[in-house]
Amino acid sequence: MxxxxxxxxxxxxxxxxxxxxxxxxxxxxxxxxxxxxxxxxxxxxxxxASPKGIQAVQQFMAEIHRYPDADAKDVNAAIAAKLNLQSGQIIVTNGGDELISLISEAFLEPEDEIIVPSPSFTEYEFGARLMNAGVIAVPLNQDYGYNIELMLSAVTERTKILYICTPNNPTGTYLPKRDMEKLLAALPPRVLVVIDAAYSHFATADDYTDGLDYVREGYPVVVLQTFSKIYGLAGLRIGYGAAPEAIIGHILKVKEPFNVNALAQAAAAAAITDDxxxxxxxxxxxxxxxxxxxxxxxxxxxxxxxxxxxxxxxxxxxxxxxxxxxxxxxxxxxxxxxxxxxxxxxxxxxxxxxxxxxxxxxxxxxxxxxxx
CATH class of the missing domain: 3.90.1150.10 (Aspartate Aminotransferase, domain 1)
Structure with missing residues (x-):
C-alpha cells in the first residue's frame, strides 16, 4: 500500500x-x-587549479576530521591583504551562489523588488523568488551593453537591490567605469548594488572596474568574487563578498557557521597569492x-x-x-x-x-x- x-x-x-x-x-x-x-x-x-591551492589541500588532508573554521579567518585575512581591505569588509561563502542567497535572506522582504539585467546570471532571480520578492528585468541594448537610463527608470520605492554582472554572464559585455559611477551617483542610498565581478580577472578594457574602489569609498555595494574561475577551484566551492562593514554585518547574521569546508579554505588562502x-x-x-x-x-x-x-x-x-x-x-x-x-x-x-x-x-x- x-x-x-x-x-x-x-x-x-x-x-x-x-x-x-x-x-x-x-x-x-x-x-x-x-x-x-x-x-x-x-x-x-x-x-x-592554482598549484599553490593544490599544495595547500594536500598538506591539509590529515586535518579533515576537524570542523572548518566557522569564520574562515585565514582566508579572510589573505583576501583582505591582497585587496587592501579590512577583514570586516569581507565575507567568505560557499561559492558566489551562496552569497547571492545570503544577500537575499538578509535584505529582502516580500514587498521588495530587485532589478536585474536581462539576459544575465539566473541565480539573482532565484534568490529573490525564494524570499517572495519581485524581480524587474531590464533588457540589455541590442549590442548587449548596459542601458543605465533604463535601469534607473526601473527604480521604484520597492527597489531594494540592483544587480550588475560585469563582465556579464552570458554575454561577456561589461559596464564601463563612467557608467558605473553615473549609476551609483543617481541611485537612492537605500538601494544596495551588487556588483558581480566573478569574471573580473579576464577583463582587459582600460575603462573596466571591478567595483572594489566603491567598497573602499563606502558606497552601499557588495562586490561578489569567486575562486572558481581564474583560480581554478570550482570543485571546492568557495567565493567571497566585499562590502562596507555594516552591510557585511547584516549578511553574517544569516550565514551558517560552517558554510565553507576546510579544504576549500586552505586552497583559497594559498591560491589568492598565486600571481x-x-x-x-x-x-x-x-x-x-x-x-x-x-x-x-x-x-x-x-x-x-x-x-x-x-x-x-x-x-x-x-x-x-x-x-x-x-x-x-x-x-x-x-x-x-x-x-x-x-x-x-x-x-x-x-x-x-x-x-x-x-x-x-x-x-x-x-x-x-x-x-x-
Missing amino acids: SIKTQVKPRQALQSIKPYTPGKPIWEVQRELGLTKVVKLASNENPLG LHVQASQQLNSDGREQLYAAFAALGLPFIKSMSNFVLVELGPESKRYYELLLTKGVVVRHGGLWGLPQHVRITVGTKEDNEFLITALQASMLEISKK
Missing part, C-alpha cells in the same frame, strides 16, 4: 526554476560512448579568445567580443541542433535557451588544443546541417 504525501511546499516555489548546470564530461562519455570529451560549457579554467597562475590563466584566455574570434569570423558566425573567459556565438534557428551535434562529437557547450537566447550558444575559452577540437567539430556540424 502506497501513501500519498499531502505536504504542501511554500507558494514561492511555484515561481522558482531549478538551476541547470552544464553536462559533466563523465556523463557525456557514458551517454554517448565517447572516449574524448572537451567541456566548454561551465567557464572553468582549462589551465587547472603566476593568475597571469598564465589570463594569457591563455586572451590567446584563446583571439583564436576563437578568428575561427568564428572565418566561418561567418556572429559573436560578441568578450571581456570574460567565454564567447557568445549566434548559430541561428538551428542552434539547438548545433548543440546536439557538438555533443555527439565530444564537445560540450551551453545552449542559450536558458537565458532566452535560443539562437545562441555560450562557449568557454579552452586551451589551444581544446579550441581546435571545437572548431573542427563545429565545421563538421555546419556541413551536416547544410546538407539537411
Whole structure:
C-alpha cells in the first residue's frame, strides 16, 4: 500500500526554476560512448587549479576530521591583504551562489523588488523568488551593453537591490567605469548594488572596474568574487563578498557557521597569492579568445567580443541542433535557451588544443546541417 504525501511546499516555489548546470564530461562519455570529451560549457579554467591551492589541500588532508573554521579567518585575512581591505569588509561563502542567497535572506522582504539585467546570471532571480520578492528585468541594448537610463527608470520605492554582472554572464559585455559611477551617483542610498565581478580577472578594457574602489569609498555595494574561475577551484566551492562593514554585518547574521569546508579554505588562502597562475590563466584566455574570434569570423558566425573567459556565438534557428551535434562529437557547450537566447550558444575559452577540437567539430556540424 502506497501513501500519498499531502505536504504542501511554500507558494514561492511555484515561481522558482531549478538551476541547470552544464553536462559533466563523465556523463557525456557514458551517454554517448565517447572516449574524448572537451567541456566548454561551465567557464572553468582549462589551465587547472592554482598549484599553490593544490599544495595547500594536500598538506591539509590529515586535518579533515576537524570542523572548518566557522569564520574562515585565514582566508579572510589573505583576501583582505591582497585587496587592501579590512577583514570586516569581507565575507567568505560557499561559492558566489551562496552569497547571492545570503544577500537575499538578509535584505529582502516580500514587498521588495530587485532589478536585474536581462539576459544575465539566473541565480539573482532565484534568490529573490525564494524570499517572495519581485524581480524587474531590464533588457540589455541590442549590442548587449548596459542601458543605465533604463535601469534607473526601473527604480521604484520597492527597489531594494540592483544587480550588475560585469563582465556579464552570458554575454561577456561589461559596464564601463563612467557608467558605473553615473549609476551609483543617481541611485537612492537605500538601494544596495551588487556588483558581480566573478569574471573580473579576464577583463582587459582600460575603462573596466571591478567595483572594489566603491567598497573602499563606502558606497552601499557588495562586490561578489569567486575562486572558481581564474583560480581554478570550482570543485571546492568557495567565493567571497566585499562590502562596507555594516552591510557585511547584516549578511553574517544569516550565514551558517560552517558554510565553507576546510579544504576549500586552505586552497583559497594559498591560491589568492598565486600571481603566476593568475597571469598564465589570463594569457591563455586572451590567446584563446583571439583564436576563437578568428575561427568564428572565418566561418561567418556572429559573436560578441568578450571581456570574460567565454564567447557568445549566434548559430541561428538551428542552434539547438548545433548543440546536439557538438555533443555527439565530444564537445560540450551551453545552449542559450536558458537565458532566452535560443539562437545562441555560450562557449568557454579552452586551451589551444581544446579550441581546435571545437572548431573542427563545429565545421563538421555546419556541413551536416547544410546538407539537411
